[in-house]
Amino acid sequence: MEEDDQEMQLLSYSTTPHPLPWPGRSASVDLQLSISVGGxxxxxxxxxxxxQIRLAAVEKAYAEHVMELTRxxxxxxxxxxxxxxxxxxxAREEVQRAQKMRERASVMEITCLSCRHKFRPN
Structure with missing residues (x-):
């Protein structure tokens, strides 16, 4: 209801004719005077x-805080x-070392087995 009264007041102020500016008085002064009459x-x-400006500042501060946390x-x-x-x-290097050791061990085992067959009496 209060908003309707405010709108009506604004409409009445904007629709009432304003006197022409006096010589030497600028239009901005007239505007300021007409606004100050609004009460x-x-x-x-x-x-x-x-x-709204205060809320925007709070939202901006919150957004900056969230951005800092995200950073x-x-x-x-x-x-x-x-x-x-x-x-x-x-870990990959360790796996590669283990694979090399296993290959060497299997070669040594084969060698040892073949040696055993060579030197084993029949």
Missing amino acids: PSVEALKWEAAE REMEVAQSEFLRARGLWER
């Missing part, structure tokens, strides 16, 4: 605009990824 409705609009989480994730990559590389 409570203009104050309500100013308060609403200030509230930190990405840094931690990158660090963990690099650590995991290093562990994977070392």
Whole structure:
């Protein structure tokens, strides 16, 4: 209901003819004077605009906070990824060493078995 009254007041202010500016007085001064005549409705609009600005500032601060948290989480994730990559590389090297040792062991076993057959008496 209060909004309707404010709209009606604004409409009545905007539809009433304003006198032409006096010589030496600018149109912006007339505008400022006509707005200051608005009284409570203009104050309500100013308060609403200030509230919207305050809410926007709060939302901006929250978004910046979330962005900072996200940046930190990405840094931690990158660090963990690099650590995991290093562990994977070392594990792969260990597997390769183990495979080489197994190949050498199987060659030695074959050699030993063949030697046994050579030197085993029949």
